[in-house]
Amino acid sequence: MTKNLVIVESPAKAKTIEKFLGKDYTVRSSFGHIRDLDKGDNAIDIKNGFKPNYVVSPDKTKVVAELKKLAKESETVWLASDEDREGEAISWHLFEVLGLKEDKTKRIVFHEITKPAIENAIKNPRKIDKALVDAQQARRILDRLVGFELSPILWKKVKPSLSAGRVQSVAVRLIVEREREVNNFNSQSDFRIFAEFTKEGQSKVIKAELPQRFQTEKEALDFLNLALDSQFGVKNIEVKPAQRKAAAPFTTSTLQQEASRKLGYPVAKTMLLAQKLYEAGHITYMRTDSVNLSETAIRGAAAEIIRAYGKEYSFPRNYTTKSSSAQEAHEAIRPTYFENHSAGSDAQEMKLYELIWKRSIASQMAHAELERTIVDIEVSKAGRTLKAEGEIIKFDGFLKVYLESSDDDEDEENAGILPPLSVGEKLNLVHMISEQKFSRPAPRYTEASLVKKLEELGIGRPSTYAPTISTIQKRGYVLKDNREGTTRSFQTATLKGGKITVKTATEKTGVEKSKLFPTDIGTLVTDFLSEHFHQIMDYGFTAAVEKEFDEIAQGMIGWNKMIEGFYKPFHKDVDNTLATAERVSGEREIGRDPETGKLVIGRIGRYGPLVQIGDSEDEDKKFASLRSGQTIETITLEQALELFKLPRFIGEYKGEKVTAAIGRFGPYIKFGSIFASIPKDRDVFEVNLEEAIVLIEAKIKAEQEKLIKSFSEDKDLEILKGRWGPYIAYKKNNFKIPKDTDAAKLTFAQVMELIEKQGGIKDKKSKSDSGEPKAKAKAKAKAKAKAKTKK
DNA sequence: CAGTGAGCGAGCTTCCGCTTGACTT
Numbered sequence A: 001m002t003k004n005l006v007i008v009e010s011p012a013k014a015k016t017i018e019k020f021l022g023k024d025y026t027v028r029s030s031f032g033h034i035r036d037l038d039k040g041d042n043a044i045d046i047k048n049g050f051k052p053n054y055v056v057s058p059d060k061t062k063v064v065a066e067l068k069k070l071a072k073e074s075e076t077v078w079l080a081s082d083e084d085r086e087g088e089a090i091s092w093h094l095f096e097v098l099g100l101k102e103d104k105t106k107r108i109v110f111h112e113i114t115k116p117a118i119e120n121a122i123k124n125p126r127k128i129d130k131a132l133v134d135a136q137q138a139r140r141i142l143d144r145l146v147g148f149e150l151s152p153i154l155w156k157k158v159k160p161s162l163s164a165g166r167v168q169s170v171a172v173r174l175i176v177e178r179e180r181e182v183n184n185f186n187s188q189s190d191f192r193i194f195a196e197f198t199k200e201g202q203s204k205v206i207k208a209e210l211p212q213r214f215q216t217e218k219e220a221l222d223f224l225n226l227a228l229d230s231q232f233g234v235k236n237i238e239v240k241p242a243q244r245k246a247a248a249p250f251t252t253s254t255l256q257q258e259a260s261r262k263l264g265y266p267v268a269k270t271m272l273l274a275q276k277l278y279e280a281g282h283i284t285y286m287r288t289d290s291v292n293l294s295e296t297a298i299r300g301a302a303a304e305i306i307r308a309y310g311k312e313y314s315f316p317r318n319y320t321t322k323s324s325s326a327q328e329a330h331e332a333i334r335p336t337y338f339e340n341h342s343a344g345s346d347a348q349e350m351k352l353y354e355l356i357w358k359r360s361i362a363s364q365m366a367h368a369e370l371e372r373t374i375v376d377i378e379v380s381k382a383g384r385t386l387k388a389e390g391e392i393i394k395f396d397g398f399l400k401v402y403l404e405s406s407d408d409d410e411d412e413e414n415a416g417i418l419p420p421l422s423v424g425e426k427l428n429l430v431h432m433i434s435e436q437k438f439s440r441p442a443p444r445y446t447e448a449s450l451v452k453k454l455e456e457l458g459i460g461r462p463s464t465y466a467p468t469i470s471t472i473q474k475r476g477y478v479l480k481d482n483r484e485g486t487t488r489s490f491q492t493a494t495l496k497g498g499k500i501t502v503k504t505a506t507e508k509t510g511v512e513k514s515k516l517f518p519t520d521i522g523t524l525v526t527d528f529l530s531e532h533f534h535q536i537m538d539y540g541f542t543a544a545v546e547k548e549f550d551e552i553a554q555g556m557i558g559w560n561k562m563i564e565g566f567y568k569p570f571h572k573d574v575d576n577t578l579a580t581a582e583r584v585s586g587e588r589e590i591g592r593d594p595e596t597g598k599l600v601i602g603r604i605g606r607y608g609p610l611v612q613i614g615d616s617e618d619e620d621k622k623f624a625s626l627r628s629g630q631t632i633e634t635i636t637l638e639q640a641l642e643l644f645k646l647p648r649f650i651g652e653y654k655g656e657k658v659t660a661a662i663g664r665f666g667p668y669i670k671f672g673s674i675f676a677s678i679p680k681d682r683d684v685f686e687v688n689l690e691e692a693i694v695l696i697e698a699k700i701k702a703e704q705e706k707l708i709k710s711f712s713e714d715k716d717l718e719i720l721k722g723r724w725g726p727y728i729a730y731k732k733n734n735f736k737i738p739k740d741t742d743a744a745k746l747t748f749a750q751v752m753e754l755i756e757k758q759g760g761i762k763d764k765k766s767k768s769d770s771g772e773p774k775a776k777a778k779a780k781a782k783a784k785a786k787a788k789t790k791k
Numbered sequence B: 001c002a003g004t005g006a007g008c009g010a011g012c013t014t015c016c017g018c019t020t021g022a023c024t025t
Helices: A011-021 A058-073 A085-097 A115-123 A130-157 A168-183 A217-228 A252-263 A267-279 A295-309 A347-363 A447-456 A465-474 A520-532 A541-553 A559-580 A637-643 A689-706 A748-757 A774-790
Strands: A004-008 A025-029 A035-037 A054-056 A076-079 A105-107 A189-199 A205-209 A232-244 A368-379 A384-395 A426-438 A478-483 A486-496 A499-509 A512-518 A588-592 A599-605 A608-613 A622-625 A648-653 A656-663 A666-671 A674-677 A707-710 A717-722 A725-730 A733-736
Touching: A004 A011, A004 A058, A011 A025, A011 A115, A025 A058, A035 A085, A035 A130, A054 A058, A058 A085, A076 A085, A085 A130, A130 A520, A130 A541, A130 A559, A168 A447, A168 A465, A168 A512, A168 A520, A189 A217, A189 A384, A205 A368, A217 A426, A217 A486, A217 A499, A232 A384, A252 A267, A252 A347, A252 A447, A252 A465, A267 A347, A267 A447, A267 A465, A295 A347, A447 A465, A447 A512, A465 A478, A512 A520, A520 A559, A520 A599, A541 A559, A588 A637, A599 A637, A622 A637, A648 A689, A656 A689, A666 A689, A674 A689, A689 A707, A689 A717, A717 A748, A725 A748, A733 A748
Parallel strands: A004 A025, A004 A076, A076 A105
Antiparallel strands: A035 A054, A189 A205, A189 A426, A205 A384, A232 A368, A232 A426, A368 A384, A426 A486, A478 A512, A486 A499, A588 A599, A599 A608, A608 A622, A648 A656, A656 A666, A666 A674, A707 A717, A717 A725, A725 A733
């Protein structure tokens, strides 16, 4: 029998709070939302004011049953879910589902998990804010309406199983548009002048640069020629104090960005590691949009900074959140105990913890005091001055522990220390270089920079950034990929020892690592949705509906009124699109085949993007799949024709033809019935007979080693080595072997037992026979369940 | 359109936000 039941969202939080509250309080967790809209078509009664039909989520029935029981036994139930829209809704659903009584229920909130905060919350209970709950219902219903009306359009007009939604479709659009920007970018070049000097009698190099840029190589060379006859001297020295300030402590989004830049973690990995640190009690909650720190945290950080670095390094303060969409239900992400400089159960967790610790500590440390020196160096004959910059750190402050990285720090070379100089002083030129520099397009998104952009647009929440990124990749809209880049030449000239040498040098351009690229399907779907659902695809759509949700939360409008206002025109577009829009395949005319004069087109087929010679009427049209990295939008006629050169005849081996081609699993060599994959570093168009024979022989050998064991009891039974380890093959059926068993030692009886356990063999040919295939049985069960709910 | 082991054809797919598990089917 408990007096008080407190319900929070997270079990780790429950554990901590229980300690603060003592024995009169039982603290349990709801594990997030306990109810959601029903799965099928009867989730929302559109004709009846969009009345939602909520059901307890299947994985929550146990939690709900337990909470119900505890609630019944308790004198007071304290609903302590987060203080934001979703949290308020969780409390309301709990109230409804648990059948709570108003006079025995109290709603409390706290933004930080500290004893005073919890005690204060208990002293100040309130009622459930129904207007805020309604705002959440509107959000939920709008997302369902958008997602479940748009996706089926894609199934009909593009391809089955695709999806669309308020968040994901805009995320894909960002990537598609960035890709087009990059591909259409017209790179311009100009010429920059760099120089290095020394002070008389010293070896320390002073680096300088001409602030102006030259448009042509001739202007740059003219400048070098003038410099050739020039004297160099210090014309002016400017010394300015400067400051650098620490960045705010981490939110989910900034944590993901920094972990990506500094540690190279994908966002999902960062969240997984953070979750573990949180569950172990090392850090505060990792899904937050707030930069706020509790009083306790600020005091704790200050104490640790003073202890470890000294009083002058401490600068306690709080930060304010810039993002307007922030709901600030939690603290910033920080260590629970600042005195622990290290925590975590493996190297990756420890690195992430260290990053969080440093960032949080730095946020409470003093500004760095710098002295920036700018020296103008006169080039006597040219009438222009070069600039040399130096920076001295007078007081390192927070830089002692942490410096935030930026996405493009290529140009960002730290200014060094300059030797003492005086105006009028002569300098010796070591060398002067003119270099052609090319402008660059906006960079393609990484997972983390996409999260940053989404947050700026107010799209998505801390709990959904990582899942959204994985969804758009799973749907095949977006691909995380690398590009090798191409070599390009640039002009450079060096003035050294009274001589000018002109040279053409080369550099790599377009190298990409772990960047997000749109696939053909991603591009196609984005164009389709943009054409027919301009409003949903607008980058400001979420911000606009958020404004209306806020009005609902303030009681200014009813939620069903808002939804109705949105749904009427939206649904009209849906009907209209279903009725009138053509099925799309992303077809693009690439050119004409010079041999036959037939049309060459690119489009998306059943198995993905392909090029085709001859239109759909053509009897002898030919097909070829695109290779990875190629897209319908960018493939050239030359590249397309190249694809038709496959399969390519390489030569003969043992009297049989050897050919090379590209299949569903990549490039391969074919020899009789043998297929051997061509390794990544070899080109399918270049591989020669000698190399092919090596691959063929290796494959034959692998085939021979494939058989691990056969059985005299039954010739059809074999244990084979497959792609995923040993498996049992029996009469065209395959069966798994448990991980920890030695496949070679299995006896006939053991193998038969394994087969029996996995449902025995099924006749492949005849249709209705012993035992239905698994998938089918499942589908049937589902259909039955559906029929039931409809009644 | 086409290749490795399964599947081979009827009925399914899908949204966004909260939160963690997991009976091995």
